[in-house]
Amino acid sequence: MSTNIVWHEASISKDERRKQNKHQSFILWFTGLSASGKSSVANAFARTLFERGNQAFVLDGDNVRHGLNKDLGFNEDDRKENIRRIGEVSKLFVESGQIVLTAFISPYRADRNLVRELVEENEFLEVYIKCSVEACEKRDPKGLYKKARNEEIKNFTGISAPYEEPENPEIVLDTEHYTIDECVEQLTNILTEKGLI
Template identity: 85%
Template sequence: MSSNIVWHEASITKEERRSKNKHQSFILWFTGLSASGKSSVANAFARQLFESGNQAFVLDGDNVRHGLNKDLGFDEVGRKENIRRIGEVAKLFVESGQIVLTAFISPYREDREVVRKLVADGEFIEVYVKCSVETCEQRDPKGLYKKARNAEIPNFTGISAPYEEPENPEITLNTEQYSIEECAQQLTQILTDKGYI
């Protein structure tokens, strides 16, 4: 980093933004295999938050790779940089007083921990969207598992690349047992009980 870069303090604090928004700001980090339901749950819950008057935004893995991260591959190095960038963007949303929901496979524990350390205690909530690779492969809405099995997609998480399950996630949602709507309701209950919303 250049020694000529100096941090410029904002004229509006995170606390002021939270006060105006009438809610906390934090990251809900949805992690899980492809087709586990991360984006579906995140978007369903974002809709509930929005309709309740909360400022919320979803950062979706595929969508971000259309723009900000379109230069990155899917090897380990590319995946790590993908998560590092998203962590920095998510931190900006927290500073702006918003609830940011990130839906990324984010297969490595170490990378998720790097993002956790970017923000203050209590501002990173890991949400493990639990679903077996067998069920994800049966769903396969984008046809990616089929391509991975045919060796058309290298480094595919759960098939030819590892996925490290969270060891102590704040929240676990089982999308094999519960519908998207039920998972969103579970999130509402948990976050209300904890005083986040």
């Protein structure tokens, strides 16, 4: 790690960017099992935000692994590094005055809490996409559960690797019993009540 680096203060503050955007900036951290609906809800809600004139961007687990994190696998250490990097990128979005929606399984509580600690209070909202492993496995849009059951995929969350459910998430969306549109409506109402959008 280099010691010859110095922090350079930005000429535009986070508050100035928020004022120009006319909304707060924060992280909506979508966590849940594979096929629970994280990316679907995040992208549908991003469209809602966009149509309202809010500055928002989705960081999706699979998409990020095509570029920034393409050097990482799925063992525990690589999963931790994956989330650490996304946390740092998410912090930059918050500083830029935007709403960042992250759709990552992020199976470990400690990793999610690490990201929470990177930003200020009320800038990290954990959104638990609640859906049982049985329901996720029935959906299995990518065929991953089938491969995991056949031991073609190792360290698969919910089957051969653990998932630690959030203990006190700010928001819970039950995608097993509600549609994507209903979850987006619930999320819109919650964030409006909180005065964030």
